[in-house]
Amino acid sequence: NGKKVKSTDFKGKKHVIYFYPKDFTPGCTTxxxxxxxxxKKFQKEGIEVIGVSPDDVDSHKKFCDKMGIQFPLLADVEKDISQKFGVWGKKKFMGREYMGVMRSTFLVDDKGKIFKIYPKVKPAGHSKQVLEDFSNLN
Known part of the structure; x- marks a missing residue:
């Protein structure tokens, strides 16, 4: 929605921060x-979901509208958040090297502590795994 988001907005809340490369691509869409x-299952458990990619606000708005996404997507156009979390780096695809977001997810408890990191996420089934891991925390 174009509003600025601060880490303090999630203080005292459990949350999932997932980083993905690009709106409207197959894996990211999945x-x-x-x-x-x-x-709704995440909300029932008191867990906020936050998606982050280098796409701009307009792209995120279109993506949210098309996908029916109700949680915030952060526009990390300058890659500041991705770099702070260590997920911006060198990637390879079809023999070509380039810089990009390495699909990763971070689970954060209600005290703001990261308690689980998923590097090199496979999109299919990932949301269910995250829910299960949060339920094992309790």
């Missing part, structure tokens, strides 16, 4: 769709 379908 991942967002699964989080969107499970979002």
């Amino acid at each position: 991942e967002a769709d699964e989080f969107a379908k499970d979002y």
